[in-house]
Amino acid sequence: MSGYLKNGQWHEGWYDTNKTSGAFVRADSAFRNWIKADPSSRYPAAPGRYHLYVSLACPWAHRTIIARSLKRLESIISLSVVEPVMTQGWAFSKALPDHVNGFQFMHQLYTAAQADYTGRVLVPVLWDTVTRSIVSNESADIVRMFDQEFTEWADNSIELYPEALRKEIDKINDFLYENINNGVYRCGFASRQDAYQAAFENLFSALDWVESRLAAHSFLLGDTITESDWRLFTTLARFDAVYVGHFKCNRNRIEDFPNLSRYLRQLYLQPDIDDTVNIDHIKRHYYLSHPHINPSGIVPAGPILRFCAPVGDDGS
């Protein structure tokens, strides 16, 4: 079950959507510090100092894993992965341990950083091993830090937020977040028909818009893959396996959109990206961690995902 901390104490509980007319409103990230390339800053970029905590199921954490992989920062920023199914919220195990602090639950990390923390216990978390504090639990910021502040160690042939495209990337990111990335959650966690209906319409008109944009461009901003594409990718990769059924986002599958499905496959086939996609964690997390939506706890066996299928000799 998921839950939250109140004055450093763990409580079980879901978001109270009655307070928001049945609509799901995502909790804000509480830690928004910034690692800087500048060695005199409070959190200076350095190899081996920072640790990333993720869930392979979570689309927000997934973007940080992708940025770490694309920038070749695996040996600079170490990683711990939580169990896909929540117990006292996100948890570690013998198979998936906390490599830095040896904690059993993610909420212990939050109280280690701030003893009286009140709020939800979210992934991803970027942890500082020197000050034993949370630098950030906001994936958008973490992706930017990996892209911009670790250039001394990173593979800089890939730039996720190039200067010339920043204005347009910011605009598209806002649109994607509101209507698609968070839009699927607003469908799935709505507790009133009207809130669900509004989220559903926003989601599919946004997907229609992206589908037509991708008729003229390979990627969202043209021929270059940017941060915006990876933001969309993490939602698209979960869509047919989870959001169509579990979150009732069922007007169409991504597979039914010719351009979006081509685009999803193209991103999936970028070097090492397949290693960041764990469909087993994704399915088990969603179908088993929200008992109010899926009380039987049955994890669907399908669907067969074409973007995960090997590419044939003819490239199809």
Ligand SMILES: N[C@@H](CCC(=O)N[C@@H](CS)C(=O)NCC(=O)O)C(=O)O
């Ligand atoms: N704005 C945050 C959102 C992170 C977030 O909502 N993570 C979800 C997992 S997909 C979480 O940890 N939820 C636990 C909860 O709400 O209790 C980010 O992008 O980093």
